[in-house]
Amino acid sequence: MTPSWYDVLGVDPDASTDEVRAAWRAAIADLDPADRRFRSLNQAAEVLLDPERRAAYDATLEPDADADADTDTDAADGGTAAPVTARVPSGPRPPRSPRVVPGWSLVVAGVLAVALAALTVLALVSPAASGEADAEEAREVAVRAIVPVLSYDYRSMDESAAAASTYMTSAFKTRDYDPLFAVLQENVAETETVVEAEVVDSGVVRTGEDRVEVLLFVDQPTTNVRFTEPQTYQNRVVVTMVKDGEDWLIDKLVTTGAGPAAGE
Incomplete structure (x- = not known):
């Protein structure tokens, strides 16, 4: 399972902003900025401390309707539903506003x-x-x-x-x-x-x-x-x-x- 931004900071998906901030500050304390973890921790904080970007990110962690339908069908047939993997998006981070800056x-x-x-x-x-x-x-x-x-x-x-x-x-x-x-x-x-x-x-x-x-x-x-x-x-x-x-x-x-x- 690929870790989510919540996993990177070691907090639950329903963690409050204060809990996220405290986890981020504790994680970067005395950490060399050249350490690869430093960048990951800051990226996680940038997303999870911004309400709009966090909401957009959380939406990517939720299974879509088709996946739910497939799971229900498999269960009805006696099969075992595959777990949903929470993934960190590899693309651009969610936008804050639609304006374009040259x-x-x-x-x-x-x-x-x-x-x-x-x-x-x-x-x-x-x-x-x-x-x-x-x-x-x-x-x-x-x-x-x-x-x-x-x-x-x-x-x-x-x-x-x-x-x-x-x-x-x-x-x-x-x-x-x-x-x-x-x-x-x-x-x-x-x-x-x-x-x-x-x-x-x-x-x-x-x-x-x-x-x-x-x-x-x-x-x-x-x-x-x-x-x-x-x-x-x-x-x-x-x-x-x-x-x-x-x-x-x-x-x-x-x-x-x-x-x-x-x-x-």
Whole structure:
């Protein structure tokens, strides 16, 4: 029997969202992002933590009417009904919306996240040196920080940069954020791009001494001169949070996957 996404996370098909989230966070804790299980666990969470996609996925696990009819006939004839195997679909994940996003829009709308990923390297640190309280505090700050860091509005770029800068180390700001944001400023007046990041879920990946890596599922509803209705891009982002005095700040950022939502 091929395992379902429920099997991957070790939860029952009727598990609540909180139970799914808890199982996902526990499973990825201290798991190397290069481990093949890391990707499978995140894929399972992306489906099961989204009500629409979970409902569509659950429908694929239910036997169809023809299978039921065949089973009833076999039983009536004294035969033994074959078990129904729950399978993980190999095709594209269920769509969130019917809108279509052309490929060029990703370059404009996702340039900040993708370019930051190109210039930074994910730093893996030794596990379990920080306490659970510190790790949870770092995760909460990462959730708040990633919104301004991956958002901007062509009408108020200085304000967008100022809001993001409060959540960064000076090294990250100078080395990565400022040069890339300058590129954005040269183009947004023409494209009229507005990006509003939204965190779907998050979990601690790895902890170290005054360092915590946090994985975030981030949606980026985006509008521009051609598309006045928001087009949603989806990112999996890993941020390295470091302790600076009493504050947790972003020191590195990398996207592990970026693109328009399936079906958009």
